[in-house]
Amino acid sequence: MSTILRKHIERITPLTDSEFDYVLAHFSPRSFKKQQYLIQEGELVQNDFFVLSGLVKSYYTNADGKEHLMQFGMEDWWITDYQAYFNQQHAQLNIDCIENTQVLCLSLHNREKLCAELHKMEHFFRKKSNAGYVALQRRILSLLNNNAQERYESLLKLYPELFQRVPKTLIASYLGVSRETLSRFSSKADLK
Template sequence: MFTFDYKIFTLFMIDLLRNNIEDYVKITDEDFFAIRQHFDQMDFRKGDFIIRAQDSVSAIYFIQSGLVKLSYWGQDGKEHIASFAMENWWETDFNAFYLQRKSSCTLQCLEATTAYCLSLKNYQNLCARFPYMTGYFLDKSIRGHIANQNRILSLLTLSPKQKYEQFLQLYPSLVQRIPKTILAAYLGLSRETLSRLYRRKK
């Protein structure tokens, strides 16, 4: 009887989150049901803010659908992009979330977005109740660390053209979804330089 409930449940939730966890470790229906209850679903429209500067950040977000940008405004008053997150990615301002500080960033939707929201308390409960979830988050964290490392090396070593081409190669599907102005702010280029890149050689 409960089994039936799970079936209904999983039918409705063709759930990226479960897939994402199961890429790391296989789990039972019962476990996933319990895990899922630690999350709140939230829906945002294009342009909505998930986190505003100066907010305290009490959750991590698993993006079920849509696309968000994590951005930071320098003293120069310009927007810079720390990262993007699309379906199947985790995102938050970890600095604010994990160290319990006010956010210095903004998390905003580039598209209508559905996110599963995991509060700090629920995150801790989850890891306590399902120890393998700690391992899961560690895996995600290390992969994020590796991605950041690569990004740093790209910023240090690549020419504007190479940066753009590497982004194209790494995230081909994102290039169409992100305004060039924003992409430029991610790559560390001016909008104009990025635009001119299409014609130039080097």
């Protein structure tokens, strides 16, 4: 399974075998069953998670109990509550499993250690962070512009796989629309 991580890192920076072994030794594997939590709101966030298999979602629950979906995470994606992780604070988000999920956990201490020791890894994480920033900028633009149909189409284009694996109610929550509105988009898309 660790070859998934190696391929993932080497899309940005090549590593020797011994470098990769060293990097990998800073991660710890964990398995979660469907509906289990990787992070619960209020907990101290110890880890960033690299998903090896399965599917998770991160979401915020507001004072009225309404859930707002922040992000999905599947094979080859990173996910955590980054605000809490980078600042070593208590989670505002929940992350739970839509499917049985295997992850590699990376503590902030180990991330910083790897970045300090290996310039290559500092480079890797800077590139990942830049890409993450750009994805969030895109999400904000689509939320501000507030055209749910466009949000639906761009999600479908970026992550067609999600639509096979994620219940429609969650897709609707991610897009910030009702389940009924989503159905209208789906049937329009089917006609194309």
